[in-house]
Amino acid sequence: MSSLTLALPSTSLASTRPVSAVVVSPLPLAAILDHHLRRGNDQDRVFGTLLGVRSEADNTVQVRNAFGVPYQAQGRGEVTVDMDHHKSLLDLHLKINPNEVVVGWYATSPQLNSFSALIHNFYTAESSPSPAIHLTLDPTTLAFTAYTASPIGTSPRPDHLAFIPVDSIMRLHEQERAGIDLLTSNLTSLSNSAAASKELGADLPVSTPLATMYRLLTKVSVMLDQVLEYVRAVAAGEREGDERVGRALLETVGVVPTASQPQQAQKKGTETKGFEEEFNAHLADVLMVSYLANLVKTQTELSSRLNLLV
């Protein structure tokens, strides 16, 4: 028996492995759109630097921030890019957040041209040893696509690059969720009619906890209505049921706790009592904390007024 020894080539370091996915947060995209809105009259696209974090473990690139880089198109076939701008903005940015490094660049046009290759070469040098990524955001369809590039051709030339699309995922940090929810609160069909009837682009008030909760409950209510309507239509034979929807509904209903349904309440009286007790204890706790908070508030007000008298 002869054995075969296999060894990974020495080039399979993290920096040379291909990017598996690009994770984008909404902030850089919003910044890109803002930059696009502020472009000069004679420009059809803008580009700039993407900042973010590379994950060595699963070869993903997280795009977390972006800033624009101005350029001048001079006739055909010549573009002057203000790389001084890029350098100084990058320096300033690194003072704020040294973790975010250059990961690539963006452009607001879905078309790649030969300038793309030249600019990409520059950013590859900036983000070395890791490969740079390129993100295009189409201002008309508002779709974004991420690319990596590799040189093609027998003799490598700077303007010969093959751009390969990479999977891009939108991901939101928990803490940023509330902000995005606020911004999109009157955009979905699920928001209540009062908010939906407001014209788009109107000013949104800053949310309070109770208002947020009200909005969410309204959403849930609208969703339940939709489900009920769908179930009714299927049961009446007006439309064909979807197996997947049925299964999802069954699972959801199974999750709902059935501690104190009327029939069970008679059989398992102790269990119901348990829930009631739990509930009352919880309520007492919450009310206690609420009482404490209001007490402290009153005391604060009192003490500050007394300060003025003494």
Place this chain on the structure above:
Amino acid sequence: MQSGKRLADIAAPAIEATPVEQPQVKKESAKQRARIEQGLAEVRVESIRVDGLALMKIIKHAREAHQIIPAPAGTSNATVTFNPAVGQLLGIDSNGVLDISNTFALPAGSLGVAQGDDSETRGVKAASKYTQQLLPRLADLNADASLVGFYTSTNNGQHLATAGFVDALLGAQMSGGGIGSGQAKATPVGRSAAKTPLQSGSGSKTGKGIALVYDLASANQGHVGLRAYRLTPNFVEAYRAGKFDTQSLIDNKLVPTNILEEVPVTIRTSPLLTAFLSTLVTPSSAPSAAPAFHSTSTLPSPRSTPLSATSAFDTLSLPTSTSQTTALPAPLTAPLTALLTSLDTHQAHLSTLSFQSRQLGRDRARLDTNPAVQRRRQENEQRAKEGLPLLPLLPEELALQEPSRLETMCALSGVEGAAKVLSEATGAALVRSYGSRAGTTA
């Protein structure tokens, strides 16, 4: 830029330009002055409109940079300090509405959190230097490049108790700009005895120079706690006098709740951003297809995955339920701990104050036995009877000043803020618990 200007000067016939330009400038400044004299009502900023991009930037920076430095082991909670995220606000005001279109972050410590006056000015100086470097770059990108205020992060309503916040807001308000832009005018007076009278710039008239405060704890409760503040005229008056003793507080009717006045904030997004956000949350499938159980669907581009909608409803669940993998919503313990911490801080400030008062009392008693002081007092009484002007007090007596109550007041305001956040959280918690009951008994 400079060379460009010079070139333009050389190229353009200066004779033609100057006579036309000058009267215009003069007229405008005269008009402005007249407007300022007319009163504050006309141009005063009455509401703030924050762009969606600015909001996202503030939230991101606050999330990444806000640090709570825990108390060293063995000491009380009173030594907990914050290192807030600080940045500048850019925008423009028109017709009483301040539009904030963009923001940028400042390096950590720009609020002057580090101890000592020396490092404080260094923090502000560094911030203003950073600003000067960044602003022309933003102007190159056709972005708004005029400072209108600053933002900072806080946790559970502790903004007034954050060191340096009051000084920074005062500076911003005097200059109508951000941090460090009013440095020459606003010298911190509260602690140091230097009594330089603050000059009110045009900023204090227009009401520009505001502070946006983002409360990190709000995200745990599922809402956006963004508020805009401005110092009240009473407080500025007291600050200008440079003393916060009991008499000055009474004169200006200052209590912790009226140091700041709140300015209403609304959020707006540009149409393009609105369109983009709607691609993230609306179903793109045809309306005749199966009903949308999730508020999201695939984007036009097949390779991009949109936001998942389910976690948005975490706020509705009970904090104690174990099925939740995320930390949302936060249980009541976090705001409760914050309240206790702020109470401890206030207690520490209070004991310092009472120590200082006792010291003052002792010093006064010692002065009463001082023969020189007694002689001067008798002399003054005599002169008062004869109607002569009084002799100035002796330096020993002048040196005795009542301790400043500013810190105590700010700490008390921290307590109040924490209590407010806690009561808001309990309100939401009540709704949640009744919701869970409705879910089981229905």
